Amino acid sequence: MTVPEPPPISVPPAPPAEPAGVRAVSGNRAALALLVVQNVASALLVAAGLPLGTALLGTFAVVVLVGLTLFRGAVGALFRDSRWRTPPSWGVALAAFALAFLASRAFVLAFVTLVPASANAVPQFLSQGADVWVLLLAAGILIPVAEEVAFRGLLMRGHERAAGFTVAALTSTLVFSLAHGVPASIVGILPLAYVLARVAQHTGSLWNSVIVHALNNTIAVALGSLLAGRLPQDTGQAQATELLKNEALRLPLAGGAALFGTVVLVVLHLWLTPKVDPQVRSAPGPWLSGAFVVMLLFGLGAAALTVPGVTQWITDLRGALR
Numbered sequence: 001m002t003v004p005e006p007p008p009i010s011v012p013p014a015p016p017a018e019p020a021g022v023r024a025v026s027g028n029r030a031a032l033a034l035l036v037v038q039n040v041a042s043a044l045l046v047a048a049g050l051p052l053g054t055a056l057l058g059t060f061a062v063v064v065l066v067g068l069t070l071f072r073g074a075v076g077a078l079f080r081d082s083r084w085r086t087p088p089s090w091g092v093a094l095a096a097f098a099l100a101f102l103a104s105r106a107f108v109l110a111f112v113t114l115v116p117a118s119a120n121a122v123p124q125f126l127s128q129g130a131d132v133w134v135l136l137l138a139a140g141i142l143i144p145v146a147e148e149v150a151f152r153g154l155l156m157r158g159h160e161r162a163a164g165f166t167v168a169a170l171t172s173t174l175v176f177s178l179a180h181g182v183p184a185s186i187v188g189i190l191p192l193a194y195v196l197a198r199v200a201q202h203t204g205s206l207w208n209s210v211i212v213h214a215l216n217n218t219i220a221v222a223l224g225s226l227l228a229g230r231l232p233q234d235t236g237q238a239q240a241t242e243l244l245k246n247e248a249l250r251l252p253l254a255g256g257a258a259l260f261g262t263v264v265l266v267v268l269h270l271w272l273t274p275k276v277d278p279q280v281r282s283a284p285g286p287w288l289s290g291a292f293v294v295m296l297l298f299g300l301g302a303a304a305l306t307v308p309g310v311t312q313w314i315t316d317l318r319g320a321l322r
């Protein structure tokens with residue numbers, strides 16, 4: 001007697017594997033950690049008496065060490081990503097930088113015109129002697145590489161995979177701008193940060209945002225070092241203050257600068273449309289986490305401490321406690 005064979009058991013097909021890549025939560029944590037390490041390391045090295053350029057060079061080394069050890073998984077995923085492996089488009093990067101530079105300075109001019117006291121809080125990256133060249137290397141090239149890996153690489157890539165291009169561009173722009181702490185700096189960084197996000201999305205290469213960032217920092221450091229001590233700053237500031245007291249010129253100047261910067265930024269937004277990317281929304285989920293909120297609070301707190309009224313209150317409080 002032949003025993004019938006049991007019917008084959010049907011096994012449901014396995015769900016498609018999620019594409020490997022940076023996750024939003026991991027990107028937030030890595031960006032926060034690298035931001036904290038960069039600020040703490042630079043402050044400690046400067047306090048130890050090192051020249052600014054040397055201190056920032058040491059900071060870069062510490063940031064790289066922390067990134068490659070504590071966040072090896074997220075950094076490794078980024079290194080395998082197409083954003084890291086796609087070569088730059090120099091023409092796009094240079095054109096985007098030129099327009100972003102104009103928009104950034106226009107917004108700064110508008111803000112400083114309306115709030116002249118805010119100009120005094122903008123940090124100056126100056127050095128002397130041979131350390132100027134070290135400063136150009138560290139602040140102009142190496143630190144931008146580290147910040148692009150942290151913000152447009154780890155953080156923005158994770159947000160793209162969770163929520164798409166637009167959310168990722170806006171969140172990375174907001175947190176990167178606030179990380180600079182000073183209101184005038186935040187206003188100037190906002191358009192630049194948005195262009196850094198869009199140029200990476202438009203070209204599919206993180207290296208284009210590195211180029212734009214490095215050019216901006218290098219020019220700022222070079223001009224600051226070149227002009228330091230060569231201009232009659234006290235006289236220039238006095239003349240500028242007198243000019244801004246004239247309300248008939250002050251408001252039109254601020255409005256014109258803001259309008260010009262806005263127009264340039266709109267042109268950049270319409271030009272730098274994101275490139276189709278299979279990684280986008282490949283890991284849907286929340287992009288907002290505790291690390292991201294901490295970065296926002298850090299930036300808002302640092303900015304608040306530079307507001308003239310707050311700084312005066314802190315000075316008075318210190319005097320009362322002595």
